[in-house]
Amino acid sequence: MGSMNLRKKLVVIGTVQLVLVAAVLMGLSFRKANENVRKQYVDKARSVVLTAEGTREQMGKKWDSGVFTAKQLRAWADDGKIDKVLQAVPVVTAWEAAMAKAKEGGYIFKTPKFDPRDPANKPDALEARVLRMFEKGNASEYFEYDPEMNAIRYFRPVRLTQECMLCHGDPATASTLWGRDDGTDPTGHKMENWKVGEIHGAFEVIQSLAEANAEIWASLAEDAGIMLVLVLIAGFTFYLATSRSVIKPLRHIIAGLTEGAEQVNDAAAQVAASSQSTAEGASMQASSIEQTSSALEQMAAQTRSNAERANQASELANNTRQMAEKGDQTMGQLDHAMTAINESSAEISKIIKIIEEIAFQTNLLALNAAVEAARAGEHGKGFAVVADEVRNLAQRSAEAARDTNRLISESVERAREGSQVSDSAAQILRQVVENVSQVADLINGISSASNEQAQGVDQINSAVATMDKVTQQNAAGAEQAAAAAEELTGMANSMRDQFVAELVRIVEGGQAPVNNGPQGDEL
Amino acid sequence: MSNDTQAARTAETTAVENNARGGKFLTFSLADEDYGVEILRVREIIGVMDITAVPQMPEHVKGVINLRGKVIPVVDLRLKFGMEEIPYTEATCIIVVDVGALMGIIVDTVQEVLDVDAANVEPAPPLGGAVDTSYVLGMGKVRDDVKILLDIDKVLNDDKAYAVDED
Numbered sequence: 001m002g003s004m005n006l007r008k009k010l011v012v013i014g015t016v017q018l019v020l021v022a023a024v025l026m027g028l029s030f031r032k033a034n035e036n037v038r039k040q041y042v043d044k045a046r047s048v049v050l051t052a053e054g055t056r057e058q059m060g061k062k063w064d065s066g067v068f069t070a071k072q073l074r075a076w077a078d079d080g081k082i083d084k085v086l087q088a089v090p091v092v093t094a095w096e097a098a099m100a101k102a103k104e105g106g107y108i109f110k111t112p113k114f115d116p117r118d119p120a121n122k123p124d125a126l127e128a129r130v131l132r133m134f135e136k137g138n139a140s141e142y143f144e145y146d147p148e149m150n151a152i153r154y155f156r157p158v159r160l161t162q163e164c165m166l167c168h169g170d171p172a173t174a175s176t177l178w179g180r181d182d183g184t185d186p187t188g189h190k191m192e193n194w195k196v197g198e199i200h201g202a203f204e205v206i207q208s209l210a211e212a213n214a215e216i217w218a219s220l221a222e223d224a225g226i227m228l229v230l231v232l233i234a235g236f237t238f239y240l241a242t243s244r245s246v247i248k249p250l251r252h253i254i255a256g257l258t259e260g261a262e263q264v265n266d267a268a269a270q271v272a273a274s275s276q277s278t279a280e281g282a283s284m285q286a287s288s289i290e291q292t293s294s295a296l297e298q299m300a301a302q303t304r305s306n307a308e309r310a311n312q313a314s315e316l317a318n319n320t321r322q323m324a325e326k327g328d329q330t331m332g333q334l335d336h337a338m339t340a341i342n343e344s345s346a347e348i349s350k351i352i353k354i355i356e357e358i359a360f361q362t363n364l365l366a367l368n369a370a371v372e373a374a375r376a377g378e379h380g381k382g383f384a385v386v387a388d389e390v391r392n393l394a395q396r397s398a399e400a401a402r403d404t405n406r407l408i409s410e411s412v413e414r415a416r417e418g419s420q421v422s423d424s425a426a427q428i429l430r431q432v433v434e435n436v437s438q439v440a441d442l443i444n445g446i447s448s449a450s451n452e453q454a455q456g457v458d459q460i461n462s463a464v465a466t467m468d469k470v471t472q473q474n475a476a477g478a479e480q481a482a483a484a485a486e487e488l489t490g491m492a493n494s495m496r497d498q499f500v501a502e503l504v505r506i507v508e509g510g511q512a513p514v515n516n517g518p519q520g521d522e523l
Numbered sequence: 524m525s526n527d528t529q530a531a532r533t534a535e536t537t538a539v540e541n542n543a544r545g546g547k548f549l550t551f552s553l554a555d556e557d558y559g560v561e562i563l564r565v566r567e568i569i570g571v572m573d574i575t576a577v578p579q580m581p582e583h584v585k586g587v588i589n590l591r592g593k594v595i596p597v598v599d600l601r602l603k604f605g606m607e608e609i610p611y612t613e614a615t616c617i618i619v620v621d622v623g624a625l626m627g628i629i630v631d632t633v634q635e636v637l638d639v640d641a642a643n644v645e646p647a648p649p650l651g652g653a654v655d656t657s658y659v660l661g662m663g664k665v666r667d668d669v670k671i672l673l674d675i676d677k678v679l680n681d682d683k684a685y686a687v688d689e690d
């Protein structure tokens with residue numbers, strides 16, 4: 001049974017069940033039929049025996065009514081008409097009546113008895129047992145199936161009546177009844193000294209079950225035949241039903257499961273591959289994060305030193321600006337000095353101008369004097385000399401004034417130059433101050449930018465750390481995914497190899513190959 | 524007219540050559556040249572002062588000045604000689620000359636009174652110079668310089684008409 005395919009199994013099981021049910025039913029009906037037959041036979045036997053007993057009783061009544069008397073019987077016995085004597089015996093009439101119709105009635109009538117006068121009535125084992133049972137108890141009937149004879153044997157005990165005493169009673173009466181002195185009845189048998197009411201022997205009806213059995217068997221065979229047909233039909237129906245409702249869907253399911261397992265395998269392979277690439281990517285990411293992290297460290301160090309340097313530069317710039325401002329102040333002082341010089345120079349120049357004018361006027365005066373002196377002729381010669389001297393003086397004054405003017409001019413020029421220089425120096429200083437201010441601003445900007453940069457680098461650092469964690473998580477997740485994919489593959493494979501194969505084995509029967517499913521739908 | 528003038532001029536030159544005049548000259552500068560005027564002609568030298576312009580006068584006649592109550596016409600010698608007019612400086616002077624009437628000439632600077640020897644006076648070259656040769660007495664050599672000695676009478680001859688009569 002183990003190597004049959006599912007359909008065969010189901011069909012077999014179904015039909016076997018059907019057959020079993022039918023067999024049980026048939027068995028029950030067989031038994032019932034047997035019982036019925038036995039009951040019928042028992043009833044039949046009972047009625048036969050009852051009729052026999054009735055016959056006996058009627059004969060007894062004839063005796064009671066005087067149809068038969070002992071005198072009569074003696075007379076016949078004396079005549080030697082033993083058969084007539086016997087015919088007057090009720091029980092003999094009874095069994096003769098019964099036996100007469102035995103063949104036609106389809107039964108055997110017997111009268112077993114212990115120590116029978118007729119040796120044909122010697123009881124066999126069964127009859128002996130029943131007789132003993134009747135003698136012990138008060139059973140009015142007994143029946144039993146005798147397997148040896150294959151017959152129902154029905155017994156009713158024979159109870160002695162008064163009439164029976166004539167031949168079976170006290171032997172002492174033999175002489176009175178029959179005129180015999182040896183205690184024998186007219187048949188020559190010794191009177192047994194039985195009493196009325198004693199049970200001696202039984203009426204037995206034996207009915208062979210052979211015919212009935214044959215009938216039953218025939219009916220059974222008929223039923224079996226019908227059942228066989230029905231079972232075949234049912235089996236075919238089963239076959240169809242299981243094919244359509246069980247095998248086909250199962251095959252479908254097997255195919256689906258196999259395909260599903262394949263798909264799961266494929267998907268798991270894809271997941272494994274993508275997990276692999278994710279893991280690789282994650283490890284690459286991790287290494288690049290490492291690089292980024294170290295680069296950030298460097299950058300942070302750079303930024304810090306930048307900020308420090310910026311601070312130093314800022315200090316320097318501030319110092320420079322202070323010095324430039326001081327220089328500016330000094331320039332201002334210089335400017336004031338210059339201005340003072342210029343003012344006093346201007347004053348001196350004014351005075352010089354006056355002196356020059358005086359010299360000029362004096363010159364003119366001298367010239368006029370010379371003119372007058374010339375016009376005076378001889379008298380004016382002395383005057384001409386004086387005029388000349390005055391003119392000389394005037395010229396000297398003019399020269400001195402010119403020299404002084406020149407000097408003043410020069411010094412003014414130098415002062416102006418100095419002022420210019422100081423102006424340009426002041427301008428330069430102001431420029432320097434401005435530049436330094438700008439530089440200081442720039443440096444402040446650099447400093448704050450460096451600070452921000454440092455903050456940013458810190459943020460980046462923490463972000464990188466987070467990224468690192470995330471990458472690790474990714475890698476772990478990818479590993480888990482790969483492991484899960486492996487498990488999945490394993491499960492899919494085991495499903496395919498174990499369960500689907502088992503299913504195939506169940507459906508197709510026998511040793512189905514472990515690694516393949518059914519090739520297509522075999523239905 | 525030209526004949527007369529030329530004749531007069533020739534006479535003057537001859538007179539100059541014949542006289543070989545020396546004497547004292549008041550030297551002044553005008554443009555880049557040094558000039559001289561006979562000292563006897565010079566009445567006074569003054570620094571430049573406000574000149575009252577008089578209408579309908581020729582261009583070189585600048586106007587009149589008030590010199591101690593006297594009204595004297597003033598001539599710009601630069602313009603008279605056709606030179607470029609320049610603004611007056613502190614050195615600009617007015618030489619008051621007596622040419623029959625008192626007139627003033629505006630010169631750039633006044634220098635000195637020079638005694639020029641007659642031997643050092645050369646006649647003016649017939650061509651060259653900014654000044655009409657009839658105005659020139661001669662060229663006076665003084666040390667290394669040469670002064671153009673002017674005949675102031677001739678110079679201001681045409682302008683005498685503007686002078687106020689003194690009498």
